[in-house]
Amino acid sequence: MQPVGLNVYLMIAGILFVCGVVCMATKRNAIGVLMGVELVLNGANLNFVAFARYTKLGLDGQVISLFVIVLAAAEAAIALAIALNFYNNHLTIDVDRADELHG
Amino acid sequence: MPPNPTQLGQTLGTLLTLAWLLPLFGFAVEIFGGFWGTRKSKAAAYLAVACIGGAFVLSLSALLIWGSETKWAAIKTGGHGGGHAEASADPAHHAAAATEHAEPATHAPETAAAHAFPKSFSGTIYVLAEFRTLRFAIDYYIDSLTLVMFTMVTLIASLIHLFAIGYMGDELTDDHEDHQVHTSHGHLHRPGRFYRFFAFLSLFSFSMLGLVLAGNVFMVFIFWELVGVCSYFLIGFYTERKSASTAANKAFIMNRVGDFGFLIGLMILLTYFGTFQFATRVEDGKTRAGLFDLLRDEHGAIKVSEQGSTVFLNAQDEPDPAAADATPTTKTIPYYLLLTAGLGVFAGCIGKSAQFPLQTWLPDAMEGPTPVSALVHSATMVAAGVYLTGRFYPMFVPEVLLTIAYIGCITLFLAATIAIVATDIKRVLAYSTISQLGYMMLGLGVGGWVAGLFHLITHAFFKSLMFLASGSVIYGCHHVQEMPQMGGLWKKMPITAFTMLVGVIAIAGLAVPGVIAFSGYHSKDAIVATALTFAQLNSTHFLLFYVPLVGAGITAFYMFRLWFYTFAGEPRDHHVYEHAHESPWVMTVPLIVLSVFAAFCASGFFYDLPGPLEKLLLASEPAGVAAGLSGDVSGLALPSHAAIHANHKMAGTYALLIAALGTVTAYLFYGARVFDPAEVKRQLSSLHTFLAEKWWFDEVYDVMFVRPAHIVARGCAAFDRVVFDGFLHFMARLGVLVSKWDRVFDEQIIDGFVNRLADVTFDTGRIFGFLQTGRLRQYVMFIAVGVVGIFILVVFFG
Numbered sequence: 001m002q003p004v005g006l007n008v009y010l011m012i013a014g015i016l017f018v019c020g021v022v023c024m025a026t027k028r029n030a031i032g033v034l035m036g037v038e039l040v041l042n043g044a045n046l047n048f049v050a051f052a053r054y055t056k057l058g059l060d061g062q063v064i065s066l067f068v069i070v071l072a073a074a075e076a077a078i079a080l081a082i083a084l085n086f087y088n089n090h091l092t093i094d095v096d097r098a099d100e101l102h103g
Numbered sequence: 104m105p106p107n108p109t110q111l112g113q114t115l116g117t118l119l120t121l122a123w124l125l126p127l128f129g130f131a132v133e134i135f136g137g138f139w140g141t142r143k144s145k146a147a148a149y150l151a152v153a154c155i156g157g158a159f160v161l162s163l164s165a166l167l168i169w170g171s172e173t174k175w176a177a178i179k180t181g182g183h184g185g186g187h188a189e190a191s192a193d194p195a196h197h198a199a200a201a202t203e204h205a206e207p208a209t210h211a212p213e214t215a216a217a218h219a220f221p222k223s224f225s226g227t228i229y230v231l232a233e234f235r236t237l238r239f240a241i242d243y244y245i246d247s248l249t250l251v252m253f254t255m256v257t258l259i260a261s262l263i264h265l266f267a268i269g270y271m272g273d274e275l276t277d278d279h280e281d282h283q284v285h286t287s288h289g290h291l292h293r294p295g296r297f298y299r300f301f302a303f304l305s306l307f308s309f310s311m312l313g314l315v316l317a318g319n320v321f322m323v324f325i326f327w328e329l330v331g332v333c334s335y336f337l338i339g340f341y342t343e344r345k346s347a348s349t350a351a352n353k354a355f356i357m358n359r360v361g362d363f364g365f366l367i368g369l370m371i372l373l374t375y376f377g378t379f380q381f382a383t384r385v386e387d388g389k390t391r392a393g394l395f396d397l398l399r400d401e402h403g404a405i406k407v408s409e410q411g412s413t414v415f416l417n418a419q420d421e422p423d424p425a426a427a428d429a430t431p432t433t434k435t436i437p438y439y440l441l442l443t444a445g446l447g448v449f450a451g452c453i454g455k456s457a458q459f460p461l462q463t464w465l466p467d468a469m470e471g472p473t474p475v476s477a478l479v480h481s482a483t484m485v486a487a488g489v490y491l492t493g494r495f496y497p498m499f500v501p502e503v504l505l506t507i508a509y510i511g512c513i514t515l516f517l518a519a520t521i522a523i524v525a526t527d528i529k530r531v532l533a534y535s536t537i538s539q540l541g542y543m544m545l546g547l548g549v550g551g552w553v554a555g556l557f558h559l560i561t562h563a564f565f566k567s568l569m570f571l572a573s574g575s576v577i578y579g580c581h582h583v584q585e586m587p588q589m590g591g592l593w594k595k596m597p598i599t600a601f602t603m604l605v606g607v608i609a610i611a612g613l614a615v616p617g618v619i620a621f622s623g624y625h626s627k628d629a630i631v632a633t634a635l636t637f638a639q640l641n642s643t644h645f646l647l648f649y650v651p652l653v654g655a656g657i658t659a660f661y662m663f664r665l666w667f668y669t670f671a672g673e674p675r676d677h678h679v680y681e682h683a684h685e686s687p688w689v690m691t692v693p694l695i696v697l698s699v700f701a702a703f704c705a706s707g708f709f710y711d712l713p714g715p716l717e718k719l720l721l722a723s724e725p726a727g728v729a730a731g732l733s734g735d736v737s738g739l740a741l742p743s744h745a746a747i748h749a750n751h752k753m754a755g756t757y758a759l760l761i762a763a764l765g766t767v768t769a770y771l772f773y774g775a776r777v778f779d780p781a782e783v784k785r786q787l788s789s790l791h792t793f794l795a796e797k798w799w800f801d802e803v804y805d806v807m808f809v810r811p812a813h814i815v816a817r818g819c820a821a822f823d824r825v826v827f828d829g830f831l832h833f834m835a836r837l838g839v840l841v842s843k844w845d846r847v848f849d850e851q852i853i854d855g856f857v858n859r860l861a862d863v864t865f866d867t868g869r870i871f872g873f874l875q876t877g878r879l880r881q882y883v884m885f886i887a888v889g890v891v892g893i894f895i896l897v898v899f900f901g
Contacts, residue, residue, distance in 0.1 A: 009703040033879065099877030 009050035016043035030083045030093040034076060039071045106359035111172045112224035115165050115245050119253055120160035120228055123316050136298025145268065147298035147733050151305045152264045154628030158312065159257035166250045181255050218807035222246055222723065225318050225382035225393075225434050231716055236377050236391075242318025244381045247558060251492065251716070253314045259482050259567045260308045262693035264301070266571050269689040270298050270578055280315045280581070284343045291343050294825050300340060300472070309335035311483050315490065315867065319379035320394070320448075321368060323491060325632035327365070327451065330484045331358050337475040338468045350467035357464040362456020368447025372498075375436040375444075376416070381494070389573040392417065395497040395725070397434075398441075403726035405500070412438050438500070442590025445503035448469035449510075456540045459514040463800050465537055469529040472615055473574030476529060481536045482567035486605070489543040493556045496547070497725045501739040505644070508637075509547025509812065515541030517798060519657040523664070524794040528573045533666050537567055537608065542630050545651055550741030552635030553720045557705070558626035563610040565623060565701035571602035571694055575671060575686040580679050588667040588676040596685040601672040602698040607666045609701045612762045624759070627655060629747075630832060632754035636742035655758045659765030668771035858862070 020039030027033050047064040052061025087093050136147040212802030223246035231239040274280065274295035284291035305828075310329035317323040372394065373379065380393040397416045399405055406415040416434040457465035468480045479485075492499075492507060499507070515538045521651050539562045546555035577584055579596050593600035605621070612627040614620030631651055638648035674680035676840035685691070706714045735767070771777045784791050793799070 021883065021887045025887065027878050028880070033883075034885075096881040098879060100876030102875050 006050055006054040007053075009046060013043045013046040013050065015042050016040075016046060019043075025046055028094050028096055030079075030086070030098075034079050034083070037079070038072060038076070041068055045084065108221055108224075111169070112221075112226060112245070114224050115169060115224055115250075115522055116243050116405055118161045118165040119243065119245060119249070119312075122158035122165070122253060122257065123309065123312040124306040125154045125158045125161070125182060126151075126312065126434055128300050129305035130309060133298055133302035135761065136302065140298065142277050142295045142297065144298070145275065147219075147301045148264070148268045151301040152261065152268070153417040154305060155257060155264050155308050156259045158308070159254070159261050162250070162253035162257045166254050169247070169250055194812035203231050222582075223249075223382060223793065225380075227318075227384075230885035237373070238378070238380075239321055240319065240324060240331040242382075243316050244318035245316070247719045248490075248493065249315055249724040251560060251719055253312065255563055256311055256315065256483050257310070259563055259697070260304075260311075260478055262696055263474050263478040263482075263567060263571065264304060265688050266477075266574065266693040267300065267304065267472070269687050270474055270574055271472060271713065273299055274300065278312050281341065281343060285342070293343065296340070300337075303333055303336045303340070304474075304478070307337065307479060311487070314487055320372065320381070321379040322366065323494075324362075324369060324451075327455065327487065327491075328362070330479075331355060331362075331455070332486060334358075334479050334484055335466070335893045337479055340471055340475065344469075344470065347470040354464040354468050357461050358454040361451045361461055362384060364447040364450025364453075366447075368444040368449075368451070370449065371440050371444040375434070375440065375451050399497050399726065401726060402621070407438065408435075412628075414438055414441055427622065434539035439684070442500055442502055443500075445495075445499045446506060446774040448498070449492060449503060452488035452492045452544075453510060455491075456485050456489070456544065457514075457537050458488070458510050458541065458544060461878070462514060462518065462537050463797070463804065465535040466525075466530050466797070469527070469533050473529065473570060473577060476533070477567045477570030481532065485536060485540060486543075487561060489540060491554060492544065492547050493552060493559075496552055502739065504548045504741070505739060506548070508545050508644075510646050511541040511544030511546070511548055512647055513541070515545060515654045516650050516657075517541075519654050519661065520794055521797050522661040525659065526560060526586050528576060528586050528589075528665065529570075529584055530568055531586075531661060532566070532573055535658065535662065536562075538654065539566065539610070542627065542651060542654070545647065546630035546633055549634050549647055551630055551747070552724050553717060554626065554629035554633045557629055557717050560621035560720075561609070561626040561701075564608040564704055565621075568694065568697035568701045569603060569606040569610070571690070571697065572599050575599040575690050575694065576603075577685055578690065579683045581682055583676075584684055586665065588679050589669045589674075590672050590676075591670070591674040591680060592683055593670040593678070593682040594706075598691045598694060598788065599684060600666075601796070602694040603670065604666060605698040607703050608625075609663045611662050611766060612655055612758055612765060613659070614759060620706070622700075624755075625705040625714070628751065628758055629684040629717070631758045632745050632751045633657065634744060635754045635757075636747045636750045637809075640740040640742055640746070652715050652757055652761055656761035659762040660769045663766050664773050667769060671774050673778065701771050804846055 016039055020036045020041075020043060023036030023039060024033050025036075027036060045068050048057075048061040048065040049062075051057045052059065052065075066102070083093050086098060090097055126345045133147040133150055136144070140146050163897045193750060225242060227243045228241040228243060233239070257488045276291055276295045279295040281293065283715065290349075307330060310326050310333055314323060314326035314330060327805070334357045335351045338354055339348050341347045342351075376394055376397050378391065378394060380391070381395060382393040384391050384393070398414070398666065400417060406417075407413070408415065413435050414437075465480060465485065469476050471480070501733040518534045518537035518541060522531050522538065524532045525534055538559070543555045543558045546558060547553075575590070575596065576592065577601060579592075579599070582587065583589070609621040609623040612621075612624045615623040632650045633653050638645045668699075704714075705716050709737070719896060772780050772783075796802070
């Protein structure tokens with residue numbers, strides 16, 4: 001079986017990223033938006049790991065991706081807390097209703 | 104104990120300093136009487152009496168110590184107490200640490216005992232400031248005159264304090280009604296001021312003692328002003344009465360006129376003598392000559408240049424260290440400046456002692472409570488002018504002495520004539536005081552140093568006695584002061600009447616030849632004898648003898664007039680008579696004590712020979728007076744003791760005859776009422792008006808000084824209003840105008856810029872605020888589109 005190259009990884013990462021962005025832009029459900037965020041972050045993670053494997057970046061890429069995972073976890077925790085509070089106040093988690101901070 | 108001048112000087116200095124400071128302590132406590140006591144408390148009075156009484160004990164013991172240490176040499180010999188005073192202060196010891204060193208006496212015929220002690224003791228209590236040779240210090244200068252004055256002042260002050268406890272009794276209340284002040288609601292009601300009265304009395308005692316103790320002219324001047332201030336407070340004690348506050352102002356302002364001369368004299372002395380000290384002192388081995396030693400040698404002579412225009416001083420200028428061959432030059436002072444300095448200092452004495460032409464304040468000063476009149480305005484403060492003239496005697500050149508004599512002569516006659524027609528009992532005494540002060544000045548001026556000061560002491564006793572007696576009368580008659588409402592009071596108040604009679608006899612100078620003579624006889628005789636001798640030596644000045652001689656008759660007349668008017672005959676106003684009563688013991692005891700002193704303080708063992716008091720004073724006489732001074736410039740001759748003594752008997756006889764004549768006249772008019780005074784008054788009505796209006800002095804001064812001052816003041820006021828106010832108003836309007844423009848600039852330019860900036864910032868913010876829609880998905884779209892945009896830019900245009 002022919003080993004896959006860097007470009008395949010980058011392509012999959014790009015697809016993941018676009019999927020995440022589309023998910024964030026289209027979902028009105030806050031949970032869906034969060035899932036989009038996770039997709040974007042994982043796309044980026046894939047890039048780091050791929051570059052770590054195929055370029056001179058080495059272990060640094062893997063370490064950074066670990067950081068990103070931890071960051072994503074923390075971010076998800078905070079975002080879920082915001083979503084919960086938002087739900088308590090508005091009885092919905094529709095992000096289009098969360099426009100009270102407009103200018 | 105062997106006589107030791109240094110120790111004696113220190114002892115005397117300490118005692119008198121304590122005596123001096125005690126009343127100050129009393130004042131410091133009493134002035135807060137309203138704080139620590141009630142207005143009904145007599146504590147302040149008791150403290151004041153204790154302080155001044157303590158001061159008297161200290162002064163008396165100082166006098167006795169001085170006497171016993173010198174073995175009373177002054178009294179025994181009757182001559183000069185000792186040699187020339189050379190005293191010094193050691194700056195290392197501040198409090199009364201003084202060292203005296205006695206120069207060998209220069210007068211040969213004196214006893215050995217007298218040699219051992221200097222004539223005066225001086226030292227420094229505290230140095231205030233020192234600028235090279237200029238030195239301001241609290242010095243003391245003690246000779247027998249100081250000791251006698253201290254004892255006299257503290258004794259009289261103690262008795263008057265005691266008297267005042269009774270007299271001021273109606274102030275012991277929270278609600279004092281002043282019957283002489285009318286407000287829209289009737290009489291004025293105010294809290295009593297008992298403690299304040301005694302605080303002022305204490306302050307006055309302190310000031311007066313400081314004046315007597317002073318060892319330099321500067322200190323004299325300070326205490327001079329302090330007694331003036333106390334006098335002001337005490338005259339204006341009933342401050343709500345218009346007459347009292349006006350009288351206080353008058354006294355203060357007229358004294359300023361004299362003090363102006365005093366200051367000029369001080370400046371001249373400082374410029375030419377470079378020191379204020381009376382006595383010479385030795386400091387750090389250097390002799391700092393005092394004023395007296397600078398001007399006169401040990402025989403009391405002044406060195407005048409041949410033209411008579413310059414006086415050489417007994418000190419040499421320090422040679423200038425910069426110049427190599429500098430020789431010391433003798434200090435000199437132009438004669439006319441020495442004359443001016445003397446006249447200037449005497450001008451201060453004129454003001455304080457109410458001499459012509461500044462005499463008008465003293466009768467008005469009778470607005471004060473009677474104890475004040477007795478203490479301040481007859482016995483002590485007004486005598487300060489005479490005291491200073493005596494203390495400053497060596498600095499006066501003969502022309503100044505002649506001026507002093509004539510001023511005294513005019514004053515004594517003028518005041519005596521006014522006293523004849525005055526009807527207010529206190530005013531009669533006030534004019535009599537002025538007249539007697541004139542006698543003292545005359546005595547000093549004609550060369551009778553002892554005579555003048557002797558009269559000062561005796562007068563202090565009998566005049567304070569008479570004032571207190573008049574106070575007792577006023578108190579007993581419920582504040583009636585007019586003699587025409589009195590009469591026959593001796594039945595009601597025998598002690599007052601009797602003691603008053605003693606004072607009257609004393610001041611009139613009556614005596615029974617060969618048996619008894621009261622104090623006034625001795626002292627007035629001394630003055631008249633000196634004046635007679637002076638007139639014999641300088642025949643052009645014969646008035647200086649005749650006027651005091653006539654004055655002696657007038658004195659006897661008006662004093663007996665007062666006594667007969669008040670105490671003898673039938674009561675004139677039965678309402679006053681019915682309610683009259685004798686005063687309580689606190690008031691009569693001082694009267695009795697004072698009457699003893701008034702009668703006998705001058706007496707000796709023989710009726711017509713001077714007693715111990717005069718000899719005590721003689722011990723302090725400036726050098727050269729005894730032998731007779733001669734004016735080098737003007738050719739005036741001052742009489743010597745021997746010449747005066749030769750004339751003493753004759754002058755005494757004249758004075759006694761004239762006084763007896765005055766007494767008899769007074770008896771005929773007012774005692775026996777053989778002649779009707781009203782008839783004489785009607786016939787001489789113009790003269791009577793002239794005298795009753797006090798020679799029109801107040802009116803003349805009003806026209807001469809007060810009205811011109813008002814005119815000038817009005818002119819100044821108009822100038823102020825038109826020119827100064829106009830200028831100020833113009834400047835103010837200009838300021839307002841400038842401010843208006845400034846406001847426009849501020850509001851338009853400065854504020855405009857700031858506001859514009861703020862507006863722009865706000866508008867910008869508002870524009871960008873539209874981007875903040877708050878829609879999450881839109882933001883994501885922006886990010887995505889932005890990323891893609893950046894990507895395209897980087898890839899295709901990078």
